[in-house]
Amino acid sequence: MHTQYDWITTPITPDLLRGALDLERTAHGLLPHRLPAGARAQCTDGQLAMAEAQPSGVRLVLRTRATAVELDTLPTKRVYPGAPPRPDGVYDLLVDGRLAAQAGVTGGNTLTIDMTTGTAEHRPGPTGTLRFTGLPDGVKDVEIWLPHNETTELVALRTDAPVEPAPDRGRRVWLHHGSSISHGSDAASPSTTWPALAASRGGVELINLGLGGSALLDPFTARALRDTPADLISVKIGINLVNTDLMRLRAFGPAVHGFLDTIRDGHPATPLLVVSPILCPIHEDTPGPSAPDLTALSAGRLRFRAVGDPAERASGKLTLNVIRDELARIVAQRAAEDPNLHYLDGRDLYGQADSAGLPLPDDLHPDAATHRRIGERFADLAFAAGGPFTADGPRTGRGA
Template sequence: MDDLAQNASPDGIPGRFTTPVGPQLLRGALEVERTDHGVLPYRLPAWARRQAPAELTEVVAQPAGVRLAFRTRATAVELDVLATTTVYRGAPQPPDAVYELLVDGRPAGRAVADGGNGPAGRAVADGGNVRTVDLTTWAEVLTPGLPGTVRFTGLADTAKDIEIWLPYRGIHELIALRTDAPVEPAPDPGRRVWLHHGSSISHGSNADGPTGTWPALAAARAGVELVNLGFSGNALLDPFTARTMRDTPADLISVKIGINLVNHDVMRLRAFTSAVHGFLDTLREGHPTTPVLVVSPLHCPIHEDTPGPAAADLGDGRLRFRALGDPAEAAHGRLTLRVVRDELARITAARAADDPHLHHLDGRALYGEADFAEFPLPDDLHPDAAGHRRIGENFAAHAFGSAWAR
């Protein structure tokens, strides 16, 4: 505990302790950068961020799957944060960024900055930076704001393991952790580490909180430690992502490939095939026998047979997406979800002849036509909270119950 340099809080309240936030208290982050205000967790290392386009460097600063983990007897926990929220001009306001508390692995509270405890958790202060983006020109304006505080109180006065899961949306600089008892880093749980890469649906999209994303739900069901490299709009087979995964310790690896390649219209079938092989080759350089699961796209009607790009549509006052490509061009190498699924199945089958630790899962086993009928995609691209629960349940059953996870 001494190496955390815990001190009495500046407010002078007896029995209060301030603990610096750093790598020793964080899980799910690959790097932690010190800022003018505190620390900022990243899901790609600095060398990879230097190679990444600007839109990805923002995404990897969004802490999907990142959580503070510590042991304490504290009955009250406060976390000072400076959040940066992105809003889109003309689109509905995004929901509040929710922080979730787990005590000994069980849900124990939800809060927003300056919002206190409780299941509702609407923000009561106007703290934090706001980044306003024009969807037509992509011009942006940053309005500076002030830090806020996330509070959890009324906890039992017993030794316990606490996790605070950070919001998957927005950027969150962590300034100070305050408690009414000393803290120490949580012990290693001894669970297998699951390293996952995917798109905005893996990142979180419309989940109802950080533990409600489908990877978090699946990890909880399977009892594994999640490292979530779901990058909204940026699952594009980038070589620096493959090299990062190559160098990241993991017991299980999954890569969900396809939707961003289609809706960004970034490559044709010829390049796609080589890029998939290259990505898998790089993973194998660092993980020669680690089980790897290649997951093809979920069911998404707008792109099943229609290539990208996709465009945002605010015509009826709410955000929806539509595909702009010509279905006839799939015959000339334009990617659709159906084309991607067929090629991923072919590639993994061919490679598995020499790689018994490589596995394939059709994404429609996670979210198919029947799931779409029950839980439609509200914006025609991303699932809602119920959809995330269905995908997480299906992944736990199909993937963690398969040879990949043994």
């Protein structure tokens, strides 16, 4: 299999990876994590464990003359009985910042999740090999973005020329936290999730703590944000609190304050942008929880519906409009003493007019075209002159 090239095997070390907060040594290799071990120890929720171990925004970044690269990985692929089959995760190869190739890895473990019962079954599988050839000759920066939605253990890295860590280009580090939408649900590939697209347009290094189903104002997530060096921080708050029906309005406001207080303990003057939910018609005025639409599922389509009753808002149940009003109020209150705190209404990224032309396919998550629209708009609003992340700001930290 490896006879065409004089392969050089290079150990996969932290200085070759960006976007991960921790690396776990497994029986097969290295498993990137997007939450540190201390945070993972404080919550045994299976959804969180799956989400934080899916390497959204994590990439191998190399400086090399190599024209061929092989990467052995052990993916964990998800299967949802009754729903359309999920495609294999995509690996994006970027050369000097431009997408040059894409590929997938066959084999791997299988995690079968029954959405009607909430049960899951894990079956082990074999390691697979990813190969990119025909790279341009000469010294270049090579990035391999790992699948954003597929847990990926890194087993071995081979090239036909020596590699070294890519040098620091002096770019600012943007640390972002959000829900499955920030994680990249239904994006086409890892470098085309909306945060990755916005980071590329903004000329920054991304650390993506978008955690599918798990943007729940958890204190351990706030501490991870507090302890991660960064020049720019954003937190997108709301949809998971509604679709899990986790808390009421009385708890929400203090929880947001506490979350922001913790971030500010480690980043007292870093530009911090609070982003409210994008438009999601099923939850604008109807509380959660969300649930799979079993009628659609029986027809082989994945859709979600809001199970709550709009009348329950009177008892403090959260909807997206309630959350937006409260976030705007909290940020305005705090900004009086914190000039580096900013607010962005998520409907400026995806709103009613967008929904008419690009409806959410499952009524909850954006598709690939909508990820691109959100990423472009975020970059235009946040990184452009006069935005909270304007390029003339100083570097205040170092990224992971």
